[in-house]
Amino acid sequence: MKNFRHPAAAIAGAAVVALLAVGCGGGDNEAASEDNPLELSVTTFGTFGYDDLYAEYEEANPGIDIKPNNIDRGANAQTDLFTKLAAGSGVSDVVALEEGWLGAVMDVSDQFVDLNDYGAEDIKDNWVDWKFKQGTDSEGRVIGYGTDIGPQGLCYNGKLFEAAGMPSDREAVAELFGGDDATWDTYFELGNQYKEKTGNAWYDQSGFVWNSMVNQMDEGYYTADGDLNIEGNTAMKDRFMQLAAGTEAGLSANETKWDWGTGRAFTDGSFATFVCPGWMLGTIQEQLESAGGGADSGWDFADVFPGGASNWGGAFLAVPETSEHKEEAAKLAAWLTAPEQQVKQSAAANNFPSTIEAQEQLAEEATPNPMFNNAPTGAILASRAEGVVAQFKGPDDSVIQEKVFGAALTQLDAGKTDGEGAWNEAVQLLNELVVKD
Structure with missing residues (x-):
């Protein structure tokens, strides 16, 4: 039977926006601003709890306009992603990847940005180690920041x-x-x-x-x-x-x-x-x-x-190589998966964070549901x-x-x-x- 490569090391994560370089406007070299507006598309699936976070990010980053697209189920999101990857167009600037089809993603991992180029190494300790390792391909390229587990x-x-x-x-x-x-x-x-x-x-x-x-x-x-x-x-x-x-x-x-x-x-x-x-x-x-x-x-x-x-499950946020705004997309993915945002996401979606700090906060607060x-x-x-x-x-x-x-x-x-x-x-x-x- 076919021997498939094992995703070698890993990623997941989110963290301090300051660790990431300033994003891009029209070209990926200029920072977005009110005078240089930039649209970032994001595709998720199921219940991610991001609506309020999108609004918060836009308010804190003048010039950024987030265009969300949510697909009902992970299986349908997988079909959508791979169809668009094959076509070479239509993939959002930030896409959610589900753990269950991460292995298939690893076979085309070169179609995603290596987040090490945008500060992943500096923030990898945010996550439980196995989650970070899941998102790294066999060449050590970090292709996704972990959301939940x-x-x-x-x-x-x-x-x-x-x-x-x-x-x-x-x-x-x-x-x-x-x-x-x-x-x-x-x-x-x-x-x-x-x-x-x-x-x-x-x-x-x-x-x-x-x-x-x-x-x-x-x-x-x-x-x-x-x-x-x-x-x-x-x-x-x-x-x-x-x-x-x-x-x-x-x-x-x-x-x-x-x-x-x-x-x-x-x-x-x-x-x-x-x-x-x-x-x-x-x-x-x-x-x-x-x-x-x-x-x-x-x-x-x-x-x-x-x-x-x-x-069972858990997801990642990745940036495809087709994005025209890789730096700003990586910055958004890092912010959405930072511990502070994972706590808010958990409250909105009832999921459980993959970052250590967010897990500890939820355990300590023990908020009644x-x-x-x-x-x-x-x-x-x-x-x-x-x-x-x-x-x-x-x-x-x-x-x-x-x-x-x-x-x-x-x-x-x-x-x-x-x-x-x-x-x-x-x-x-x-x-x-x-x-x-």
Whole structure:
């Protein structure tokens, strides 16, 4: 199988704007000003929480006009980016990159600016080291400043737990799942108990649970050396069959990913637990609000996760080589990802920062989150981030997650196949879509 290069060292980050040289106006040599206005386009996806930060930056930098473009999902943002890279035009001055398709970006990393040329080396200590390393290519070029990371805790509906005779207090829930020794065995056992008592599902659909299980492995869909790591991987298949057994027992609500009936499933008791990287808290809030739900819907957030520490997702801000304003774009990317802005972003988007200072501030403040029964979500995520190690993501990682296993698990959720059949379908799709030769 094809041997893909490993992103060698890394980046992520944000920091003191003063460390970066003054930006450019019409040419990349003149500074932007009221007399020399400059437009910077920025493309993000999902919920980034940048709207107020854009306005703040424009006010502090006369002459800068930010043109934001937000794409609904990371997968669609990936398609948009690579289509425009192939065309050689249309890419924004600053683009958000998702961890799941960072491996594919690394294969074309020379199409992005090396942020070392704009002060990345001076601010790299802002980030947790593994996040910074993720954003560096095999030649040591820093191609992205880290925004958030995705440590995972467990979202659960306290009202539904109480109705099933389970504790709803978040500390008691953490103990119920095993605390520091929480396992997937316990998670599925409790799910079976919940199903027996209520007749209802335990999780929304199998795909997100599977992604979480894979992310906890030392090596996921690829080995650390860049080889595909699925066929013949008995440990991975065992995990898949464990999930399949739960789904076949009726623990999946068979919800459509990223839809949930426009939020209905979060308000009508369709399922009781949800795997939650930090950024997913913002997604849940949006879903609740779209369905007319709110703080009284019963959702809470516990400092526990089956199988231990896990990271799902996180993003970077990069500057493509096609930008006509590289210096100003790099300056904006650094400012947006600085610790001070990451704290504000977390408040707006409910995600968790990748910079050390911002993480420490959220942990210390422990601000209650009204949408999650006043859980101190920032402090909980800081706890869940302990022990997280970034997993190497290969060039087709997102394809494998979405179109290989995602497709197979959709069939499993719908009851159209069993676990063995779903695994075999995934392997077949892998060979058709990824291996090919």
